[in-house]
Amino acid sequence: MSELLKSIDARTKLAGTNKLEILLFTLGMDSRTGRKETFGVNVFKVREVMRVPEITHAPEMPSSVEGMVSLRGVLVPVVDLVKYTGVESSTKPEIMIVTEYNGHTQGFLVDAVDTILRLDWSAMRVPPEMLAAKMGGLVTAVTELPDGRLVMMMDVEKVLSETSHYDDDFLFTNIKPLELHDRTVFFADDSSVARNQIKRTLDVMNIRHISANNGRQAWEELQKIAAQAETARLPVTDFIQLILTDVEMPEMDGYVLTKNIKNDHRFAGIPVIMHSSLSSIANQQLGRAVGVDDYVPKFEPQKLAVILAKLLSEPVQK
Secondary structure (H helix, E strand, O other), X not given: OHHHHHHHHOOXXXXXXXXXXXXXXXXXXXXXXOEOOEEEEEHHHEEEEEEOOOOEOOOOOOOOEEEEEEEOOEEEEEEEHHHHHOOOOOOOOOEEEEEEEOOEEEEEEEOEEEEEEEEEXXXXXXXXXXXXXXXXXXXXXXXXXXXXXXXXXXXXXXXHHHHOOOOOHHHHOOOOOOOOOOOEEEEEOOXXXXXXXXXXXXXXXXXXXXXXXXXHHHHHHHHHHHHHHHXXXXXXXXXXXXXXXXXXXXXXXXXXXXXXXXXXXXXXXXOEEEEEOOOOHHHHHHHHHOOOOEEEEOOOHHHHHHHHHHHHHOOOOX
């Protein structure tokens, strides 16, 4: 376990290269299928891996929320991923993966951790619609191991949104409509939860929007918009005025997408906002290095609205 922790702590230099490392884990043998599926989580979000400590159970919590633990004086909520996913396993989770999203720490109970896999985002494929529907949008990407196993990237943001308060109505109460009616935002995110919250924010602000489910799809759609603008002999800024991108996306991550946009003169004058749960100073610096104009943490729609209003209210550069 200590070697695994050292390995996790050392992996912070892959962002911006369209590469990632994922920690593989299992949720036990599902008695209904007789299979033990393999899941993954981005190592960049893993703080530590440990044996399950003593958990203080709290009343009136979702059934998959086991309670909380104290880690070095900090109370951390604990979610049982076995219960959350509905796996019918005869064994209790033995391992807790401690993760950090948007500066918030939480623990996830799993059956076992396997290894760390380094790969290119281009090797991460968008899951087939049938699998996505069966898993309720919980899987955002799939890749195949040399031994034939499929690894499913779990949308931990979806888990957190359904076990916390990421979508409470009060988060949107202070957002005001933008007094401009000719603005369109293009956004890309592989998480259905994140896309829904972005859409909700933009709808409250009365801003038109176009969306994509990953970086590759976003770049293809942006190329089509640029070609349409060229055909009409109009600047791209007549079609879209701002681009919002996630960092972690299958096939092409947000850093590479931003590089592509900033290296294409047709998109000159269009600000790019990076919208990610990887909200550390280091990640913000990486975003700036590829030309990002601003950085907003996920699941904070009021902050997102402020940045959107500021950038969309500025004169469009043509």
